[in-house]
Amino acid sequence: MHDLILYIQSYLDSDRTPGGAGNLFWATVYILLVFAGLSVAVIAMNWLERKILAHMQVRLGPMRVGPHGLLQPIADAIKLLLKEDIIPAEADAIVFWVAPFIVVLAAFTVFVVVPFGPTHAITDMNIGILFMLGVSSLSVLGIVTAGWASNSHYPLIGALRSSAQMVSYEVAMGLAVVSVILMTSLNEQSTGTLSMIGIVQAQLSQGEWFVFKFFPLGLIGFFIFAVAMVAETNRAPFDLPEAESELTAGFHTEYSGFRWSLFFLAEYSAMIAVSSIAVTLWLGGWLRPFPNWLNGSTWELVFALFPGVTFLLLGVMCFYNTARMPKHPLFRIQTIGLAGFGAVLALIGLILFIPEVRVRVVDIYWFSAKVAAFMYMYIWYRGTFPRYRFDQLMKVGWKILLPMGLVLLIATAVLAMRTEVWVGIVVPLWQWFVGILHSLVSSL
């Protein structure tokens, strides 16, 4: 027993990822953990999307299944699993059967290299970011084959639209990513890296997140990626493949039950995957905010307390809403359930205050918090924007994002090659410009 604890301890304190250490057992454990975490995240995301969207639209969203509809995603999952799995008579059965699995596999496999912390990744590949982009682009195959195998007009159009969209936005996405890879090469050996962990460590050693690097170049790159990733995951306002008012449900019109839920699962985990790329590349991955401004051991402690505080606050929110529940006997079970849920959350919060736990989860916490911010943005976009038309979507991709990406890439390359240009010319010019702007504003 003691040996077992020591064994676990040795891996918790290891400074390498299980894949890097070549340990199959721990790699498997990590894979299962990531898979479980991802499934929970998708379920939570399902509930959150409905609730947040509902509150944006002056309605309540799910309220019936469980307190505040907390069990709604589970009820939906059960419903979908129990539904009849229909394969249309004219469909190509094998391809129809395989297509959802391709999409799910592509969406889940990318998490092999996502760095939740310096050691909290399944493995650290030398080609991390290339692998992520490549594997996530494989989901196009699943979508195309799903649309084709359905043997019906609307899914086929939806699939062609979807794949055209994903292929074209991948280009802009790639350019933005390459500009970051150039930024990683600003060290003594001037060797960049494609490794996801390496990219975050480059931000750590350079002392700034790449979104602020060569301001505003990093920000532009981030912007390009942030637009392209929404298009890449087929979400509003680029949700043409699923444009309900035009194509009913796009490429998965003919799918039902379990197979349909696989597409759903893949869509959400793809959203999380591209958000993790954005977080890793521009927002410093697992690094906490304000490392330069709020430094020192006191601030370290304050920021390390964040995970616990977050969960405690969630628990308090649950308790507050327990108090607000109707006092009718019919609501008793729900009230108790909500209180219990709050107690669990608060307990998790308390556990996260223990120093041994704290130091090991704080990386994961910051990473997840940044990804969660992106998830909120996705929902927000959906509540705000109308949908682009297909030709406009292509125009945005090819005529705006792509040229922007090319210019950005060249500018970043020049600055990365000749750092003295940046320090000697651009920074003073920028300061001069800001000074003039400042004096203009103050004179008004």
Added chain:
Amino acid sequence: MSPLDLETPDKTFLDANELVINMGPQHPATHGVLRVILRLDGEKVLGLECVIGYLHRGVEKIAENRTYTMFNPYVDRMDYVAAVSNGLGYCEAVEKLLSVEAPPRAQYIRVILTELNRIASHQLWLGTHALDIGAITPLFYTFRDREEILKIFEKYCGARLTTHAFRIGGLQYEAYEGFERDVKNFLTFFAPKIDEYEELLTTNRIWLERTKGVGVISGPDAIALGVTGPVLRASGVKWDLRKAQPYANYKNFDFEIPTGQSGDTYDRYLVRMVEMRQSCRIIEQAVAGIPEGPIMAKVPKVMKPPVGEVYHSIEAPKGELGYFIVSDGSTQPYRIRVRPPSFVNLQALDVMCRGQLVADVIAVIGTLDIVLGEVDR
């Protein structure tokens, strides 16, 4: 316009045949049971044909077997989102035939209710139109605010949708206690809400790209096709029956007729938004000036209009709503013919959609603001 030739499709890109797609009658974006046969080259619309009649109930034929009073509730079922306007048109047409006029107090209450109904109809249009273009949030905002209007209707006559609010010769019900206060409250409540809608859409880049230059119809074309209402006005033709041929007591009120220039979907959107504000203005003036007095003119219990025919049209939210009534002197009309605005406006769909993309067809159907109950009658 020649009918679509579906037998010999042309060769198009990659020598693929033209795609003939059946949109509807069960389609989320056709606002009911409209069926549109689209002839596509890829995503480009080469032509389309509307197939209507899925909601045909023979309203005009029914009229021939009902007395004038009995037919009144039927007109509410045509444009069911603007039932009050339908009733106003019918009542005024019969009044014209009978040569009676509703008393002033009735006229004022009629105008208030009709204009409230115009706002409600435009709200429904805005919500569904935005939903078709992919913005889901405005739908809920407009429905929240439309609810306030429906509450006033419910308080006034007990019904929310098919109100049957007016009677031939005036009104059946006196305005309830606090009617004026409710309407005033609504006006103060609603003014900032229009800004809220506009904030979401008017300057939204994607909204502009989706609506500007989409479904353009020129003024002469619109006139040639008989298009009326906001669709006509957005093409730059300043034609509103409330001003052009004032009915009820619209000449007493001060309001403006908004017009657009380009006749595209965006202009139609703007025109309708301004119309909502102008309706608020009319209601404000009307509420301030409701006179005291009777609400019903002297109308015989058994109506036997003199032999003759009459055409009366009003400016319904969707355009010119006309009733052509032929009387043979009996208690039942010999023939009633309704000129529904949606039906005539729907003709313009083909002209507006040619050369556009499939997604624009959705936007154009939305911007025409058709109600299939009225198209099919």
Added chain:
Amino acid sequence: MNPPVATPFFFYLLAATMIVGGILVITRKNAVHSAMALITTLLAQAGIYLMLYAPFVAGVQIILYAGGIMVLFLFVIMLINMERSVKERQFNKQWLVGIVAAAALGGLFIAVYTTTTKGKMLFPEGRMSFGEDQNTQAIASLLFDRHAGQYMFAFEIASLLLLVAIIGAVVMAKKRI
């Protein structure tokens, strides 16, 4: 330095996937099925590249072959109507000759690979394992480095080739330019 992970097992697994996929590619009636089989083969081959400590090539294989070229294939298959060709004869008249020729080629391969010169195998195994840590950087310096980059010119020519291919493909496929 990564210890090799179950190398023979994974090699045979991936090799079997590749061979089965390859056989399916050339035997399926439906081109989409062939394409799916080819994708499987390509992905398995990316795995083989990883076993050969060539992660960058593996990444390029996934992103370009499986994610790019095969999507192009699927697109074209969907654009052109294949229903007729599925019902037709799948192999041409000289299939026997083709197989004989291929068998002859195979014989040549066997002859070469079994050749031993002075008792040694043709390709003696180096039996060294190198880390993949610097693989991408090493390829980059071969391609771009000012001093060691001997393939810089070839790289530029390749980009020109791609440009020509883009223009060519557009000219071919588009009816009206």
Added chain:
Amino acid sequence: MLHISTLHYLVLGAALFLLGVIGVLTRRNVVIVLMSIELILNAVNLNLVAFSRYWQGIHGPGALHGQVFAIFVITDAAAEAAVGLGILIAFFRNKETVNVDEVNLLKW
């Protein structure tokens, strides 16, 4: 056999190459012929990478010429696929068939 030598990879490459050759020589469907060509190119790539590994054993870890060549071959394959499929579409447009046997006109 516990150790996987260069020869293993070469044999695998040869098998793939043969499959590709059989596909090119026997199939009628142009799309599948093009896919068989991809198989051939992949077999070549496999050999190149395997040789690169072998070469590294002799000349040290920096000798990645085989892998660089593999990348060039992949680039070439992309160009070939684009042009090949373009020709295929042009051919299909004129003859309404995808059979190689029927590519029997010099001009249309």
